[in-house]
Every structure is written in C-alpha cells, then in structure tokens.
Amino acid sequence: MSTSSTSASDRTVLITGTSSGIGLAAAIAAAQAGWRTVATLRDTGRADALRKAAVEAGVELDIRQLDVVDEASVAAAVEGVIADYGRLDAVVNNAGAGHVGTLELESVADVREVMEVNFFGVLNVSKAALPHLRATGGRLITVTSVGGVVGQPFNEAYCAAKFAVEGYMESLAPVAGAVGVSVTVIEPGAVATEFVNNIGLDLEARIAAAGPYSDALRHYVERTVGQFLNGAQTPAGAAESVMEALTADRPAFRIQTSQWARDFTGTKLADQDGSAVVGMTGTWVA
Numbered sequence: 001m002s003t004s005s006t007s008a009s010d011r012t013v014l015i016t017g018t019s020s021g022i023g024l025a026a027a028i029a030a031a032q033a034g035w036r037t038v039a040t041l042r043d044t045g046r047a048d049a050l051r052k053a054a055v056e057a058g059v060e061l062d063i064r065q066l067d068v069v070d071e072a073s074v075a076a077a078v079e080g081v082i083a084d085y086g087r088l089d090a091v092v093n094n095a096g097a098g099h100v101g102t103l104e105l106e107s108v109a110d111v112r113e114v115m116e117v118n119f120f121g122v123l124n125v126s127k128a129a130l131p132h133l134r135a136t137g138g139r140l141i142t143v144t145s146v147g148g149v150v151g152q153p154f155n156e157a158y159c160a161a162k163f164a165v166e167g168y169m170e171s172l173a174p175v176a177g178a179v180g181v182s183v184t185v186i187e188p189g190a191v192a193t194e195f196v197n198n199i200g201l202d203l204e205a206r207i208a209a210a211g212p213y214s215d216a217l218r219h220y221v222e223r224t225v226g227q228f229l230n231g232a233q234t235p236a237g238a239a240e241s242v243m244e245a246l247t248a249d250r251p252a253f254r255i256q257t258s259q260w261a262r263d264f265t266g267t268k269l270a271d272q273d274g275s276a277v278v279g280m281t282g283t284w285v286a
Contacts, residue, residue, distance in 0.1 A: 017095030068121030118161035
C-alpha cells in the first residue's frame with residue numbers, strides 16, 4: 001500500500017539523529033502532522049531536549065536507540081519498528097557529524113571516520129529499511145548539505161562524504177522508484193544548531209597548530225562565523241523541507257531548505273568548468 005493512500009495516523013516514520021537540530025525539529029513536526037514517529041539517537045541519555053520539545057508541542061514520540069555505524073543496532077531498530085507497528089512508511093536519514101580539517105594535517109583514518117558516519121551510516125539505515133519501504137511504497141529521505149554540492153575549504157572530508165551521499169542517492173533514485181520507493185535529498189545551508197558546536201575542536205588551538213595553513217584557516221573561520229552562521233536558518237525552518245519531502249504527492253529529488261541554499265548550490269549546478277565555485281570559495285581563505 002502506498003503512503004499516498006494511507007492516512008498520516010497510520011503511517012510510521014523513523015528519523016535518525018534526533019537529539020538536537022534538524023532531527024529534533026523534524027521529529028516534532030512529523031508527530032504534529034499525525035505520523036507515528038520513531039525518533040532515534042545514538043545515545044538515549046541525550047534525549048532530554050527531545051522529550052522536553054515533545055511535551056511542549058503536545059505530541060508523543062517513540063524514542064529508540066540507533067547507532068548508524070553499528071549494523072546490529074540499525075537492524076534491531078528497524079526490526080523493532082516492524083514488530084511493533086507492522087509497517088515502515090518513511091525514513092529520514094539525518095544523523096551525521098561535522099568535521100573541520102585538511103589533508104596534510106590529519107590522517108586518512110580521520111577521513112575514513114567521517115565517511116563512516118556521514119556516508120556508510122546512511123547506507124546502513126537505508127539498506128535495512130528498503131524492503132519495508134518497498135512494501136508500503138514509502139519514502140527514503142536523506143539530509144545532506146549544501147556541502148554535498150559545493151566543496152568548501154577545510155571541509156574536505158565532510159564534503160566528500162556528503163558528495164558521496166548525493167551521488168549514491170541520485171543514482172539510487174530511479175532504481176528505488178522502479179519498485180515504488182521515492183528518494184529525496186534535503187540540502188540545508190547554515191542552520192542554528194548544536195551541529196556546529198559538535199565538530200569537536202578548539203578552533204584557536206587548531207589554528208595555532210595549522211602551520212603553513214594557519215592564515216588560511218583563520219580567514220575561513222572568521223568568514224564562516226561572521227557571514228555564514230550569523231544568518232543561519234532555524235532547525236524548524238529546515239525541517240519544513242523534510243516535511244515537504246515526507247508529505248508532497250510527488251516530492252522533488254533535491255530540495256534546498258532556504259533561498260540562500262538555493263542560490264549557493266545554484267552556483268555549482270550552473271558552473272560547467274568549475275571556475276565560479278573555486279573563485280568563490282577561494283575568497284574564503286584569503
């Protein structure tokens with residue numbers, strides 16, 4: 001049975017990475033729209049903000065543990081949803097981790113770790129969910145980033161992971177569509193969320209340790225904090241695009257969450273020789 005012919009109250013959505021930010025806002029919005037919402041997070045001990053938001057919104061959430069890099073955890077979560085509700089109509093891959101660094105100053109193992117969370121984690125959840133999404137004519141929605149379209153200085157590993165997600169989902173979309181599953185990627189720009197604070201580094205210490213890259217990194221940080229984050233979108237605003245993908249009759253494959261994001265990604269999508277993007281991002285480090 002397709003999701004389009006089933007009332008929202010009969011539909012089940014599983015969302016990853018709901019402890020804060022877009023994931024939390026999307027879980028609340030989905031529950032408010034009447035979806036049975038399974039809100040998952042790696043550490044359920046960090047669910048206080050999620051529970052508080054649910055109480056304030058007057059909605060019920062089914063909060064469960066799911067670690068996207070642990071296949072057994074993913075399988076247990078998906079199987080638990082099927083056991084309890086009998087169906088899975090949508091998945092929102094939102095869990096991810098930020099990273100700032102550059103190749104000469106970090107190990108390849110550091111890059112692999114970023115890929116594990118931001119790319120392979122998405123695949124783990126999607127693979128486990130697809131048989132059940134086929135059964136319901138469901139939706140596979142993945143929150144990527146404008147960094148999945150435009151490569152950005154000192155975000156090499158993060159952007160590589162998001163590029164990989166975008167390429168994978170763009171390739172998967174017609175294949176999944178042939179068996180009744182809709183695939184969408186959501187591209188936020190800057191979002192006022194704990195995500196930025198969770199990149200796990202002391203910027204001043206990192207700048208001091210960057211050697212020949214110190215000046216470029218300082219310019220990048222100043223530009224990002226001063227121009228990018230101060231105009232950040234709210235998580236609730238970004239979650240509106242997730243809900244569009246969840247509820248529209250025919251959601252687009254690619255949805256940007258703001259006009260800024262549309263303009264920014266548009267630079268790349270219209271830039272056949274790459275000069276516009278590299279010219280733009282080059283000013284961020286000089």
